[in-house]
Amino acid sequence: MLRGGRAVSTLNAMSKSRSQVMEESRKKGVVAGATTAGAVAAGVLVTPFVGAVAAVPAAYFAYKWWKHRAENGIRF
DSSP states (O other): OEETTEEHHHHHHTOOOHHHHHHHHHHHHHHHHHHHHHHHHHHHHTOHHHHHHHHHHHHHHHHHHHHHHHHTTOOO
């Protein structure tokens, strides 16, 4: 059965438990932190230009983590 262009059965299957959401947030946070640490290390050890280039994916992963926490009502 379709409702609003989406199947109702898939809508129920998409819900996650709070512990699953928190685990996903933890994983996203670890990835964001690791890429940020790598960007800082590259900027200090190699050159600031390399650090700036490495900061682009770090900023992307940090944004994805921040957005995930905001969408799921997790406090910062």
